[in-house]
Amino acid sequence: METCIIKTPLGYTKIVGDIEGIASVTVLNSEEKETDITPTALEDCARQLKEYFNGERQEFDLKLNPQGTEFQKKVWKQLEQIPYGKTCSYLDLSKTLGDAKAIRAVANANGKNPLWIIVPCHRVIGSDGSLTGYAGGLHRKKWLLEHESPYKQQSLF
Numbered sequence: 001m002e003t004c005i006i007k008t009p010l011g012y013t014k015i016v017g018d019i020e021g022i023a024s025v026t027v028l029n030s031e032e033k034e035t036d037i038t039p040t041a042l043e044d045c046a047r048q049l050k051e052y053f054n055g056e057r058q059e060f061d062l063k064l065n066p067q068g069t070e071f072q073k074k075v076w077k078q079l080e081q082i083p084y085g086k087t088c089s090y091l092d093l094s095k096t097l098g099d100a101k102a103i104r105a106v107a108n109a110n111g112k113n114p115l116w117i118i119v120p121c122h123r124v125i126g127s128d129g130s131l132t133g134y135a136g137g138l139h140r141k142k143w144l145l146e147h148e149s150p151y152k153q154q155s156l157f
Contacts, residue, residue: 014032
């Protein structure tokens with residue numbers, strides 16, 4: 001696996017992957033040195049993330065290779081279906097996956113998503129519209145939802 005570090009408006013971001021695909025994208029809570037030369041296998045991911053943060057990209061077109069259980073991968077695949085600028089609740093996600101009672105398992109799989117932003121777990125909110133747990137921190141979730149909002153003049157949360 002190859003690794004690179006890029007700087008984003010929400011902090012330094014670590015990208016891990018190889019020719020099989022991107023395995024993880026993680027926001028870091030520490031100062032890091034940006035990678036001088038991005039490995040070829042990670043160039044598209046780094047470029048597309050920069051385009052996303054610049055407001056030039058709404059969908060990612062990358063070969064993904066996250067590691068997880070079959071259930072987690074099923075949840076992550078469903079997360080990819082949430083459109084840019086839209087949200088859904090954990091309950092809605094559970095129902096879409098076929099079992100409203102699996103809400104805790106779905107929330108747990110959502111929290112283990114290894115592909116920050118690319119698999120948009122930040123678009124999942126509470127049934128009452130509230131921001132709920134987010135591995136990258138609620139301040140980042142809020143920022144991402146506002147970044148994707150078509151209503152730039154007002155704050156969602």
